[in-house]
Amino acid sequence: MMPSPTPSLFLFFFLCFAHGTAHRDEPPRHGCHHGPRVRFPFWLPDGPDSEPGYPGFELICDGDGRLALSVPNIPNPLVVKSIDYKSQSVVLRDPSNCLPLGIANLTLRGFFAREDPSRSAGPYNYNYNYNYTLFRCPLPERNSYDMTELACRSDPSSYKVYAVDSSESVGNVPLVHCERIIGSLDSLPNPIKGMITEARFDWKQPDCKKCTKGLCGWHGSSIACDQPHPGLPEKLHREIAGIIVGSFLFLVGLTGLGYVLNEKRRDKAFQLKIESFLHDYEALKPTRYSYNDIKRITNDFEEKLGQGAYGTVYKGKLSNEIFVAVKMLDNSFGNGEEFINEVSTMGRIHHVNVVRMVGFCADGFRRALVYEFLPNESLEKFIFQGDDNPDPFLSWDRLHNIALGVGKGIEYLHQGCDQRILHFDIKPHNILLDDHFIPKIADFGLAKLCSKEQSAVSMTAARGTMGYIAPEVFSRNFGSVSSKSDVYSFGMLLLEMVGGRKNVDVNAKNMSQMYFPQWVYNHLNKGEELEIRIREDGDHKIAKKLAIIGLWCIHWYPADRPPVKAVVQMLEGEECPVMPKNPFVSSGSGDAATMKGSLWNTNLEVIEE
Structure with a gap:
């Protein structure tokens, strides 16, 4: 089989391609532990590999490792939340939640209105048109109007400070008990509700929008557009990227071809296996x-x-x-x-x-x-009655004959062939009925062959249908897998024929009826009649006989179950068999079946699968 590239190899080529693209389009990152990428016109004077930026665009790293802008008259630096170099805008955030007050102080100094880079006042510009007046209101004054509280100026124990749009008429605002504070918030860049903690500012100088193919740079006293730095020529970058992508696609195609060839080889091997078998x-x-x-x-x-x-x-x-x-x-x-x-x-x-x-x-x-x-299809159609299965109920005589026929069929599989055949999937669906309602066992897809002298087989995995699989098929703690496993499935089939229902019924009226075999045993053990479909006087006897034989067959331990030959003899007998001990408890307990090792032959030699 052709080996496929490992995930790490794909990851290597992907990273190489991504690195080549980023290397071409992005400059080296200079910044703090937290914050956006820093490049011209911003710069970090104390940063690693720092390069001079535009005057007034100096950034710092605050005590928490965040990228920040330190401005006059604001106690704490403003944190740089994001920078959009394409639209030339920056979003600043005030950790103290008092950004409007700081902006008002700066506006009075003209800091955000300067455009001339030769002055050291600052570079930012915005169209300011939001003005607010401050009011201090005693508690418990409620904000029943469109007023925004400035928590950083309020005293939670005595008063709150609100900002009211200066263009608003005083009569429209509930400020009867409030006091106007000297000073106002003039020319704010955003409505105050949207900028209690942050605001967006634009800069017009330096103008780097013209540098579409290169990077904007500061050369002494002028702005220039540089080629990408560092790196190789753009043509060479494209060639390298093409080689990497081409190699990746080649490997993908090679892997797909290997998978198809391997599948064809595997299918051919299966076909040869079948042809060899058919020849034999x-x-x-x-x-x-x-x-x-x-x-x-x-x-x-x-x-x-x-x-x-x-x-x-x-x-x-x-x-x-x-x-x-x-x-x-x-x-x-x-x-x-x-x-x-x-x-x-x-x-x-x-x-x-x-x-x-x-x-x-x-x-x-x-x-x-x-x-x-077989025109009458499966037994399942006749024993499980319901709205979606209107087929008539078979008589108890006919059910008894069907049970006897199935038992004889299983006996033939276990004793009548050159090799013992274990079916492992006895259930109503696999019992077909001809036009005279003679039962025929079908579907041998899970069957196993073994010597007639050897009664037990070893299995690597459970096989069968849930509800009919013997306990030892799931766990060897119950015993060896043998012909007794088919006896267990046949017992479950008999009980379903008696009850006309699945042995495990989640829709039962009470918990005692959810597991039908336990319900049957409890009734018969107390001498009670089974509450099932009875039409004639003799039906009770047939139903009881089938139920007791079914209980004998479904003991947890294989050694406690009769061989199928004994089951057929009980079905052919005129008298009703004796009740078994409780088949649902351990053989070592006081309530266990006493027949283990005495009535039925338990010498089972295990053979390999």
Whole structure:
């Protein structure tokens, strides 16, 4: 596989490109720890690598490391919040929140009105047109009008100072108990509400707006536009940037090409794996169809029967009398393993209670499995009744026959084949019914093969459907994974057939009914009848029989469960089996099943997966 560039390599090229751009457009930064970039006309006399700026634009670093402008008659320096060199403006902030008062003092001295750089008074200019008069009002005078309080001049315990627009008529302002203060705030650059703490000022001199391609500089007594400094010629900068961007795009393209080639190599390996498997299983003689055959059989996938975890099932027709179900597998799942698993398993099976595989398709990357068509679909449709599932309820005799057929099918998988087949996904959805309601076990995508002499397997990961997976599949603390895992799933299926509902019901009326198996055990253990669908007198006996067998099958520990052969014998027997001990507690507790190690064979030899 072609290695892809690491993220650090991409970051290196990005930083190189960014550095080249910044190096061309921006001068070196001179400033404090906090504050905007400082360049001409501003300057820091005591800053590192300081260069002379324009007279009157000297900045300082205050005690908190902020960029600031020290001006006469204001106790604290004004903090420089931002500088816009393009529009030639600066925003100043007063940490003491008394900026209007400071500006008034400076305005009286003419500091912000000077434009002549030969004078040392100052460089800033603004069109001043906001004038205010100050009033001191006793507490608890309320500000019921558009008056702005100057907190820095107010005394919280006795009075407040307000600024009122000087153009406002006195009769319109509630100042009956207030006293006018000598002095006013004249020619402020902004409305006072917007500048209690900060204000924006423009400067006209020096005029650096004409320096569009270079940097503005101060040369003794005149302004000049310099070339970018320091750096290389602009043409060379563009060439370097082009090389960096080109190299970056080349690496991206190379990485993408490597990814595509690797995916093709991986898909080819999967295809070879499938072809090798099909060659090994030629003796099974299942019919192999091309993709065009599959399209013809399904009439271009006209009728969809259902959607599963591993693919979509369509109805097909081999002849006017023979219908099939075609399962198109999803190539994104399992890397072909599910396909190999099912074909290898189904090729060994010939039993009335196991669905028959008619053929398969392995045409390029398209894979499909062709089964006999069962018109009554799955058992799930008939046992879970509801508004969205109006199919009629099957009789208890028919349910008993279906349960017996499924049990015989599982017994055949465990004992009747050359190798033991563990299904690992027994559930109502995978029990299909033909036109005579004979059950057939389907969907062997999760099945595993092992020797008939070895009953337990080791697994690297849990497999199955939640609600039907045996505890030992999740945790080996319960025991070894074996054929008893299918017995557990079959027990959960029996209890769902009895209750006509999912075993875990979050919509149950009370907590005791949320987990149906526990509810069933509690009722039967107390000798109570099950409150389920009963139509005839004999139905109670069948329902109770299926429920008790189901409880035997779902013990937490595999050793406490009967083998499937014993389950079939209980289903065939006339009498109702005895009640098991509580299947939901540890075998070591006083309430555990007593059959462990005595009634059922527990010698399970673990084999590798």
